[in-house]
Amino acid sequence: MWSWALGVAADMTESLMLFVAPFIVLNAVIGIVTYVTLLERKFAARMQSRIGPYRVGPHGLLQPIADAVKLMMKEDVVPTAADKPVYNLAPIVFLLPCMFIFATIPFAPGLGVADLNIGILFFLAISSMEIVGLFMAGWGSNNKYALLSAMRAVNQVISYDLPFIFASLVPVLLAGSLQLGDIAAAQSGLWFVFYPVIGQLAFIAFIASTVAAENRAPFDILEAESELVAGFRVEYSGMKFALIQLGEYAHVLGSSFLGALLFLGAWAGPGPEWLGPVWFLIKAMFVFLLVTWVRWSFVRIRVDQILALSWKALLPMTLILLLATAFVVVWRTNGGV
Amino acid sequence: MSTAATTHADREGPRRTEEGPRRIDLDYAGSERLTMNMGPQHPSAHGVFRAILTLEGEQVVGVDAVIGYLHRCHEKLSETLTYAQYPSIASKTDYVAAMTSEFAYVRAAEQIGKIDVPKRAQYLRVITSELQRVASHLLWLGTWCLDLGGALGGGATIFLYCIRERELILDLFESLVGARLLYGFFQVGGVRYDLPPGWVATCRETVDLIDTRISEYEHMLEDNPFFMARVQGVGVISRELAEDVGISGPLLRGSGVNHDLRRSDPYSSYEDFQFTVPVETAGDCFARYRVRMVEFRESLKIVRQALDGLPEGPISSRPGLKSVAQTRIPKGEAYVRVEGARGEVGCYLIADGSAKPYRMKWRGASFSNLAILPHIIPGHKVADVVAIMGSVDPVFGEVDR
Numbered sequence: 001m002w003s004w005a006l007g008v009a010a011d012m013t014e015s016l017m018l019f020v021a022p023f024i025v026l027n028a029v030i031g032i033v034t035y036v037t038l039l040e041r042k043f044a045a046r047m048q049s050r051i052g053p054y055r056v057g058p059h060g061l062l063q064p065i066a067d068a069v070k071l072m073m074k075e076d077v078v079p080t081a082a083d084k085p086v087y088n089l090a091p092i093v094f095l096l097p098c099m100f101i102f103a104t105i106p107f108a109p110g111l112g113v114a115d116l117n118i119g120i121l122f123f124l125a126i127s128s129m130e131i132v133g134l135f136m137a138g139w140g141s142n143n144k145y146a147l148l149s150a151m152r153a154v155n156q157v158i159s160y161d162l163p164f165i166f167a168s169l170v171p172v173l174l175a176g177s178l179q180l181g182d183i184a185a186a187q188s189g190l191w192f193v194f195y196p197v198i199g200q201l202a203f204i205a206f207i208a209s210t211v212a213a214e215n216r217a218p219f220d221i222l223e224a225e226s227e228l229v230a231g232f233r234v235e236y237s238g239m240k241f242a243l244i245q246l247g248e249y250a251h252v253l254g255s256s257f258l259g260a261l262l263f264l265g266a267w268a269g270p271g272p273e274w275l276g277p278v279w280f281l282i283k284a285m286f287v288f289l290l291v292t293w294v295r296w297s298f299v300r301i302r303v304d305q306i307l308a309l310s311w312k313a314l315l316p317m318t319l320i321l322l323l324a325t326a327f328v329v330v331w332r333t334n335g336g337v
Numbered sequence: 338m339s340t341a342a343t344t345h346a347d348r349e350g351p352r353r354t355e356e357g358p359r360r361i362d363l364d365y366a367g368s369e370r371l372t373m374n375m376g377p378q379h380p381s382a383h384g385v386f387r388a389i390l391t392l393e394g395e396q397v398v399g400v401d402a403v404i405g406y407l408h409r410c411h412e413k414l415s416e417t418l419t420y421a422q423y424p425s426i427a428s429k430t431d432y433v434a435a436m437t438s439e440f441a442y443v444r445a446a447e448q449i450g451k452i453d454v455p456k457r458a459q460y461l462r463v464i465t466s467e468l469q470r471v472a473s474h475l476l477w478l479g480t481w482c483l484d485l486g487g488a489l490g491g492g493a494t495i496f497l498y499c500i501r502e503r504e505l506i507l508d509l510f511e512s513l514v515g516a517r518l519l520y521g522f523f524q525v526g527g528v529r530y531d532l533p534p535g536w537v538a539t540c541r542e543t544v545d546l547i548d549t550r551i552s553e554y555e556h557m558l559e560d561n562p563f564f565m566a567r568v569q570g571v572g573v574i575s576r577e578l579a580e581d582v583g584i585s586g587p588l589l590r591g592s593g594v595n596h597d598l599r600r601s602d603p604y605s606s607y608e609d610f611q612f613t614v615p616v617e618t619a620g621d622c623f624a625r626y627r628v629r630m631v632e633f634r635e636s637l638k639i640v641r642q643a644l645d646g647l648p649e650g651p652i653s654s655r656p657g658l659k660s661v662a663q664t665r666i667p668k669g670e671a672y673v674r675v676e677g678a679r680g681e682v683g684c685y686l687i688a689d690g691s692a693k694p695y696r697m698k699w700r701g702a703s704f705s706n707l708a709i710l711p712h713i714i715p716g717h718k719v720a721d722v723v724a725i726m727g728s729v730d731p732v733f734g735e736v737d738r
Contacts, residue, residue: 299486
């Protein structure tokens with residue numbers, strides 16, 4: 001009798017756990033994303049000899065919360081000529097893949113929502129789904145700036161997902177596994193960024209294609225506020241704008257975590273084991289700041305130049321790199337050095 | 338020491354391409370084309386400018402410009418304001434380089450009235466004009482990079498650096514005049530204020546500082562392949578086109594025409610100073626950028642020379658103002674031009690012997706320069722439109738007046 005009840009309780013906790021872990025991760029991600037915006041603003045301010053947000057809370061620490069509250073209280077304006085279902089759905093369609101990518105990331109050994117055996121494939125596949133939301137937003141707004149931006153989005157995201165994938169596959173080859181947990185564990189000896197030649201090149205390619213695939217300056221031709229005002233999100237306001245913004249930063253954050261995991265040894269670091277997630281976060285922030293650094297020092301490049309850079313330089317380079325990595329791996333398993 | 342009247346053989350600018358300026362047509366109603374408004378409210382409109390672009394995909398095939406959103410009746414206003422009052426209003430035509438328009442106005446009045454200007458006042462006019470040119474070019478560089486790089490990217494970084502330096506010059510003007518943007522510093526017969534104590538030393542420090550910072554910008558921009566990709570070969574103005582349309586200033590010099598009023602028609606003791614007139618031959622955005630970058634240094638050089646050779650003496654040939662209607666200019670008319678930051682600023686003035694002009698007409702450098710846009714924009718991408726617009730450096734206060 002009791003054993004049966006306990007069994008039910010155990011089942012219930014098991015099924016509850018299915019919800020609890022994603023709930024915690026989701027909220028943690030939203031919390032981190034909020035404060036990542038503050039980090040970026042402070043960092044950019046220092047680069048530009050400014051102070052940055054300073055008034056809301058000590059050193060502007062409450063600024064992200066004030067921003068979020070402001071956006072929630074803003075009037076939600078829907079253009080009369082908009083394609084309403086598409087327009088209203090777009091922020092959610094955009095946000096979902098950006099949140100899903102965190103599902104496969106292990107934040108410490110065994111600490112994550114689901115460390116799939118094809119984790120990195122899941123990550124790459126889902127992360128390129130954001131283009132659907134982008135295009136819906138651009139199309140549904142029924143605005144010429146937004147439409148141009150949507151056209152650019154399709155061009156750019158498709159062009160840069162390939163080098164992004166190829167660069168990410170280099171660590172996969174080195175580790176011999178598609179599972180993110182295994183890739184992290186494989187770097188316990190040597191972080192892949194320190195792997196001779198291949199590691200550094202792959203890391204550079206990864207950063208470059210991350211910047212482009214996330215539509216960050218200098219590749220932010222979708223937003224391009226000096227030409228297209230704000231691109232696909234020009235007609236969005238209030239909470240819908242906040243969702244798009246949240247999705248965008250979540251995507252950058254997700255890619256930063258991926259970069260830290262693939263190249264910087266994930267949770268490896270000095271100190272006790274429970275410090276692992278902290279190290280992971282610090283490394284992810286390092287990758288994020290690299291991306292931010294690029295963003296605030298380059299001017300935007302033109303759409304045809306962006307495509308040329310991807311198809312003529314980055315894609316062949318990453319492809320050759322991937323092949324070279326494959327040769328190195330085969331050579332080493334067959335009794336090389 | 339005089340370098341005036343030296344004739345420089347003009348350098349070769351780009352030749353006009355075979356097809357000539359592209360035809361502008363907006364009548365085509367095919368579904369492949371998209372008509373898009375850029376402005377009047379647009380982040381890179383540099384004021385209120387409306388460009389109606391006809392697009393085929395990303396390619397601009399036609400552009401039509403609409404101006405007049407900032408018209409404030411400056412020319413009519415001059416008929417109701419006295420010679421003592423109007424310089425403060427003249428500032429407001431080109432508010433980014435306010436000293437220049439004041440300069441043109443008072444020179445026109447002085448020419449009609451045959452009024453001498455003391456040497457010290459002439460030097461003070463040169464110092465303020467050249468500092469103003471530096472301030473104006475700083476704002477141009479900042480906003481142009483903002484157009485290229487975006488408010489949320491690298492462009493904003495350059496913009497804030499430029500504003501930081503412009504601030505120093507505005508501080509100098511503030512301690513001299515009391516105002517930071519619109520001065521009213523020039524008066525018929527001289528200038529309104531003499532230098533406050535310590536101003537010369539502060540000015541020297543600022544000039545030296547800006548000189549080093551200019552090198553930093555050059556380093557940051559020209560060593561950046563993305564910047565070079567955006568500006569080289571974009572918006573080429575051929576030499577013939579430049580002469581036909583009547584553009585002036587850095588645009589003209591960027592297309593290989595060696596023309597600078599400070600050199601070819603010296604005024605206000607410009608013949609006393611050693612400076613070179615930069616000429617670039619490529620005619621693209623990068624050439625215009627290079628011209629302005631050299632002009633920074635040349636202006637600073639002129640300021641240094643003027644500070645070194647600043648003569649003692651009165652700052653005005655006329656008695657101090659007791660009433661606004663005190664200055665009366667005899668009957669006559671004059672067209673006077675000065676080299677502003679954006680090109681040739683002209684003032685055509687007709688005096689009727691009273692304390693107010695009978696009629697006045699501005700020749701705004703930005704207005705004439707803006708006419709080049711429909712000739713060079715078609716055939717470029719949307720992103721290039723803002724790059725070209727920014728390299729033309731229009732100030733809409735001067736365009737619409």
